[in-house]
Amino acid sequence: MYSEKVMDHFNNPRNVGEIEDASGVGTVGNAKCGDIMRMYLKIDDNGVIQEAKFKTFGCGAAVATSSISTEMVTGKTIQEALEVTNKAVMEALDGLPPVKVHCSLLAEEAIHAALWDYAEKNGIKIEGLEKPKADISEGEEEEDY
Amino acid sequence: MYSEKVMDHFNNPRNVGEIEDASGVGTVGNAKCGDIMRMYLKIDDNGVIQEAKFKTFGCGAAVATSSISTEMVTGKTIQEALEVTNKAVMEALDGLPPVKVHCSLLAEEAIHAALWDYAEKNGIKIEGLEKPKADISEGEEEEDY
Amino acid sequence: MNKLIYLDNAATTRLKSEVFDVMKPYFCEKYGNPSSIYSFADDSKAAVDKARNQIADLIGAKDNEIYFTAGGSESDNWALKATAEAYKSKGNHIITTKIEHHAILHTCQWLERQGYEVTYLDVDENGLVKLDELKKAIKPTTILISIMAANNEIGTVEPLAQIGKIAKENKILFHTDAVQAFGHININVDEMNIDMLSASGHKIHGPKGVGIMYIRKGVKIGSFVHGGAQERKRRAGTHNVPSIVGMGQAAQIAKENLEEYTKNVSKLRDHLIERIENEIPYSKLNGDRKNRLPNNVNFCFRFIEGESMLILLDNKGICGSSGSACTSGSLDPSHVLLAIGLPHEIAHGSLRLTLSDETTLEEVDYTVDELKKIISRLRSMSPLYEDFIAKEA
Amino acid sequence: MNKLIYLDNAATTRLKSEVFDVMKPYFCEKYGNPSSIYSFADDSKAAVDKARNQIADLIGAKDNEIYFTAGGSESDNWALKATAEAYKSKGNHIITTKIEHHAILHTCQWLERQGYEVTYLDVDENGLVKLDELKKAIKPTTILISIMAANNEIGTVEPLAQIGKIAKENKILFHTDAVQAFGHININVDEMNIDMLSASGHKIHGPKGVGIMYIRKGVKIGSFVHGGAQERKRRAGTHNVPSIVGMGQAAQIAKENLEEYTKNVSKLRDHLIERIENEIPYSKLNGDRKNRLPNNVNFCFRFIEGESMLILLDNKGICGSSGSACTSGSLDPSHVLLAIGLPHEIAHGSLRLTLSDETTLEEVDYTVDELKKIISRLRSMSPLYEDFIAKEA
Numbered sequence A, B: 001m002y003s004e005k006v007m008d009h010f011n012n013p014r015n016v017g018e019i020e021d022a023s024g025v026g027t028v029g030n031a032k033c034g035d036i037m038r039m040y041l042k043i044d045d046n047g048v049i050q051e052a053k054f055k056t057f058g059c060g061a062a063v064a065t066s067s068i069s070t071e072m073v074t075g076k077t078i079q080e081a082l083e084v085t086n087k088a089v090m091e092a093l094d095g096l097p098p099v100k101v102h103c104s105l106l107a108e109e110a111i112h113a114a115l116w117d118y119a120e121k122n123g124i125k126i127e128g129l130e131k132p133k134a135d136i137s138e139g140e141e142e143e144d145y
Numbered sequence C, D: 001m002n003k004l005i006y007l008d009n010a011a012t013t014r015l016k017s018e019v020f021d022v023m024k025p026y027f028c029e030k031y032g033n034p035s036s037i038y039s040f041a042d043d044s045k046a047a048v049d050k051a052r053n054q055i056a057d058l059i060g061a062k063d064n065e066i067y068f069t070a071g072g073s074e075s076d077n078w079a080l081k082a083t084a085e086a087y088k089s090k091g092n093h094i095i096t097t098k099i100e101h102h103a104i105l106h107t108c109q110w111l112e113r114q115g116y117e118v119t120y121l122d123v124d125e126n127g128l129v130k131l132d133e134l135k136k137a138i139k140p141t142t143i144l145i146s147i148m149a150a151n152n153e154i155g156t157v158e159p160l161a162q163i164g165k166i167a168k169e170n171k172i173l174f175h176t177d178a179v180q181a182f183g184h185i186n187i188n189v190d191e192m193n194i195d196m197l198s199a200s201g202h203k204i205h206g207p208k209g210v211g212i213m214y215i216r217k218g219v220k221i222g223s224f225v226h227g228g229a230q231e232r233k234r235r236a237g238t239h240n241v242p243s244i245v246g247m248g249q250a251a252q253i254a255k256e257n258l259e260e261y262t263k264n265v266s267k268l269r270d271h272l273i274e275r276i277e278n279e280i281p282y283s284k285l286n287g288d289r290k291n292r293l294p295n296n297v298n299f300c301f302r303f304i305e306g307e308s309m310l311i312l313l314d315n316k317g318i319c320g321s322s323g324s325a326c327t328s329g330s331l332d333p334s335h336v337l338l339a340i341g342l343p344h345e346i347a348h349g350s351l352r353l354t355l356s357d358e359t360t361l362e363e364v365d366y367t368v369d370e371l372k373k374i375i376s377r378l379r380s381m382s383p384l385y386e387d388f389i390a391k392e393a
């Protein structure tokens, strides 16, 4: 069901854990739906993401998207990190099954939530970043089985 | 589907043919329903059936019941022949499949029709013998498949 | 016992050993449920996908338009009942023919009891649907035309492309019961404008108890068997993996062999027809001579009844079938033979012999030789023949 | 890859080689259609009769009360839809439970759309139907009570005899979906007053794609699959002889082994339950401890999600299943786990392990050993666990 990339990131997740003195932390999803993603970002004075870590409660795709998105944002500026969309995450994982697309949305939201937290803590406004929704909505109609 | 007895009478039918100077001939059934039985009886002056022959258009059970009933009536008096009922025919054949019970009725009717013809020709009345129906009715609801 | 001469391939076919070999691993080894997520089930999943593709290929469909069922009857029930339900707001009228299989006819009768209106089209004396009558039967309330691709008794192949065209022009869904045609003649769902198609595995040397329904993308019917989320949520029930695999393989073989099959088997068929017509008097070929399944031979022999013929053939090791009342388990002979205009007494004397690519010329010749003897024997004990000869004399 | 440890026997089972051996001749050799009249079909006919008898024997039914179908889902659809249709004049109310399989639930929802009224009974925290609520739910219009014999997820065995008694006292038909119970626990249709019963071949080491419906003599339901005259005119479709033979054989083996199976497998089950309860914290057994299928183990592990558990088990060659949303293909976790009162987040962390008589103690122990590691690994990356520990501290 999953691509090799997904399985690799699920079995050997990169950057699991917490960052004690994180610049921003974002938690998205909810336990009711079976997916919670928490992302920790360490951002330096130049607005470059030095380190990203995550903890995730969720399925294989949720763990894999968390893992790869921590890799994808590391070393990027905040503006570049905003371009790590769910599409980009999916592509980097060589695709996700249709029923799992929402996991990649979750990853995008987790990055945004962590950045929002960072912006709030620092009293700044990040262009193009909206306040993260409290919950991830599920619009996709399952096309496949 | 058929008992060995039925198969024997179908494969080696006894008394197939016509009797040129028959004392009575009876034809029952109709081609529409797929069964026609014609019975020829030769009856002596003492009212004993000397010979019985048949021709049948119909299924295996129709042929077998015709065959065995010619055997069963031979040597019998008219009154005894009236006791060759469909039940007796069925028993003599070790049973028939439920959907084929009407064939044994046809045999009973063929005997009756031939006797009726004999009675008419000789201007006598045979006690217990009713005018045969022109056709064999089919009341049985199929219980088995 | 004699060697078996199996000439009832319209009833069911021998599972080909090549097909069985492909099915085998899925019984005791790769038995995983394709809906499961562990990798042990990957083989089962891939096998079902492959079979879907093999079947789609045979009829020019897309893979995701093929749905696995338990056989032709279920597919027919599904097509009719679910279309009736889904398109109820559009209308309540269905058009079919008088010569459909009971899986269609009895389902239509059931629908009539639910308030639907069904037109049963007449056919001509060869069993062909009359296209002008089809056109005339269409009403504003018509939601479905269901006409079989080829008849199971008399082998007549219906003009699918023309029916499909009429359906399309009138924006009516077109379902075809292709149980006898699938893998036996060329069918292309796009070229023929077929919206739904039923087929069954065991009529093409595949396994029994598995079938498919083709449903064109966009046709909005729901489920017939409700339950689990299998088959894109349209047909519930744990996948019957070995049989699905077998049906896929049989479809692929049928596709590869279609040209050769058509050539060889219809040659044998024509030989059989010719010998019977030349050598057995008072016989009549049923079904269309030209638009005919490659493997179907169906005759009526006057003055005799089908079941006795079958039993005597059976004594010689020959398997055939008949439309006589006795073998149909009802009091009337085959509705198909009546629909092409045969009187009851003629219809009772029908014999269907259906060949396969495993049938040999020797078998066919032996069958005719035996059949000749059987028919004259039965005629000699038939009161109808006695009367006929008496009249002729 | 590791050795396969198959603990998903509630999803499907391995076809037993003894069963396959009995099926084998019916594929390529004795392939005749049992409805045919020639003697070549006698073997097929006899084989179907024998299977019918083997199955009747397992549940104390008469042979002619057993009808072959394509599986549990079809039987469930048949029972509900045909009863609703046949007893419409008596009433339109059906009683079932919230923990039925989707083959029942989705069929009930379909019936609701057709104007029927359905009561979905609550169950207690162990999944047991509350008999007083069942009694209270009965109305003058109630025509059917359909309650499963044993639940497929949590293994709870329902009080069939008591339900049957209530149904009988109220002159209401009683159907039970026994797909998980058939061959796994003792069922007697007369003692339990069961009028209809669904079962499936592949849950008892028989073949996939075949099932049965038991219909008590006198129950007047019609067909679900309309068509040919098979199965006493009640279920159309060419008989799937090899699979029918296989289901019969599997039923006979199940009957012969039932005592030993119950003893051995429930001992393994209890060992598995005990080790998990003792060695894995924050775990909770789902389902009734006493009224439980011999082969069912179902736990919730807090703070983690089922699918990840399954994938990591799969990496170790262990096949299990989960009621998490991710594996059900919907957004909600198993309706069964919710019905026994579990909150969503707990239900997402469920794991079902279902054993068979082929499961060994070594396999069970290996599974627990690996499971422990997997659960602590997943907890270590769970934000829920992080929060929980933080709160505890």
Ligand SMILES: Cc1ncc(COP(=O)(O)O)c(C=O)c1O
Binding pocket: C236, C237, C238, C239, D011, D070, D071, D072, D073, D074, D076, D101, D103, D148, D150, D151, D152, D177, D178, D179, D180, D200, D201, D202, D209, D211
């Ligand atoms: C309780 C129950 N009912 C019905 C079914 C459906 O059976 P099948 O998949 O054989 O159609 C299953 C199996 O998935 C089941 O566990």
Ligand SMILES: Cc1ncc(COP(=O)(O)O)c(C=O)c1O
Binding pocket: C010, C011, C070, C071, C072, C073, C074, C076, C101, C103, C148, C150, C151, C152, C177, C178, C179, C180, C200, C201, C202, C209, C211, D236, D237, D238, D239
């Ligand atoms: C034309 C036609 N339709 C439907 C069916 C039913 O197929 P099955 O017996 O596989 O359900 C048959 C076969 O008997 C058939 O010949």
